Amino acid sequence: MxxxxxxxxxxxxxxxxxxxxxxxxxxxxxxxxxxxxxxxxxxxxxxxxxxxxxxxxxxxxxxxxxxxxxxxxxxxxxxxxxxDRGAGLAMRNEEAALGSGGDLKRGSNIGKGQVAGxxxxxxxxxxxxxxxxxxxxxxxxxxxxxxxxxxxxxxxxxxxxxxxxxxxxxxxxxxxxxxxxxxxxxxxxxxxxxxxxxxxxxxxxxxxxxxxxxxxxxxxxxxxxxxxxxxxxxxxxxxxxxxxxxxxxSQAAGIQTYKVKQAIVMRKTPSPTAAQVRSFNVGDSVFPTGQKNGIWWEVDDENGNRGWVSSAMISNLN
Incomplete structure (x- = not known):
């Protein structure tokens, strides 16, 4: 057995x-x-x-x-x-809406440009x-x-x-x-x-x-x-x-594209009296290099020309 x-x-x-x-x-x-x-x-x-x-x-x-x-x-x-792109983002947007409507206390500091990517x-x-x-x-x-x-x-x-x-x-x-x-x-x-x-x-x-x-x-x-x-x-x-x-x-993704909001001139240096590189029309694309001098940003155009423009005259596509 x-x-x-x-x-x-x-x-x-x-x-x-x-x-x-x-x-x-x-x-x-x-x-x-x-x-x-x-x-x-x-x-x-x-x-x-x-x-x-x-x-x-x-x-x-x-x-x-x-x-x-x-x-x-x-x-x-x-x-x-x-x-959190679900409930957390929805609640944050509600707070931001309260802030933009003037309902939040002073110093709450909830607004645009704060959400982490x-x-x-x-x-x-x-x-x-x-x-x-x-x-x-x-x-x-x-x-x-x-x-x-x-x-x-x-x-x-x-x-x-x-x-x-x-x-x-x-x-x-x-x-x-x-x-x-x-x-x-x-x-x-x-x-x-x-x-x-x-x-x-x-x-x-x-x-x-x-x-x-x-x-x-x-x-x-x-x-x-x-x-x-x-x-x-x-x-x-x-x-x-x-x-x-x-x-x-972030770096490997490439430079973000900005669009020209108002006709401007690209300068060789960050100064309104500097030599002109070229001019831009409304809607033209520029690519910031990351270099800044006050309101002036260094940018490239679509052909690789580099110079300085006023950041007030360009906007992020986002």
Missing amino acids: RKILFAAAAGAAAVIAAQPASAQYGMDKKKPAGTPDLPQCAQPLGRVAIKDPDREWWTQYGLSNPESLIKLFASRSNCLRVV ADFFIVPDLANSNSNSGGNHIGAVAGAFGRSLGGLGAIAGSISTKKSEAQALITLIDARTTEQLYVAEGTAQKTDISFGAGGGSYGWSGFAAAAGGGYANTDIGKVVTAAYFNAFVDLVHYLQTSAPTGEQA
């Missing part, structure tokens, strides 16, 4: 081991080798605005927008500053989620030997059946050029949250509970939290090693 028991157990293990990794995990993406810790940054790597994906996949799982997870990871790690856009999405995938791989084998294996069949089934798994994606986009820079990936399954805290000292359950929106109430919610955590770690690694900094991205 003992020989039969061990032979059956070995056969079940062989069936599972013979399956490719993609079949065992339910997706092509390899399972992470280990649980990483949340990275910690001495200085933020840039400002990001979070954009919803085209499909609201989270609703079918009873979860809230994953934006809450990204904001939590960004805040805890100090690696990203999130500029995003260096990057990030789009959280889900490539794969299965709340009951892979459950029959071991369960069916154990069930076939249920009577002869006794308790072993129940143990094998309880560990491996109905395992939730998810593959999360975070797409990184240059906010100025709209170029897609990177797609961070993270995978997780139920065993990742069942046998260890994960996520460093805070733990999956802690992150899921802090994010709210149903992420702490179900296994799939916790698994999605873990998958996004792993994707965030991947994203930060890319930002630290390969991505341009916010300042570099």
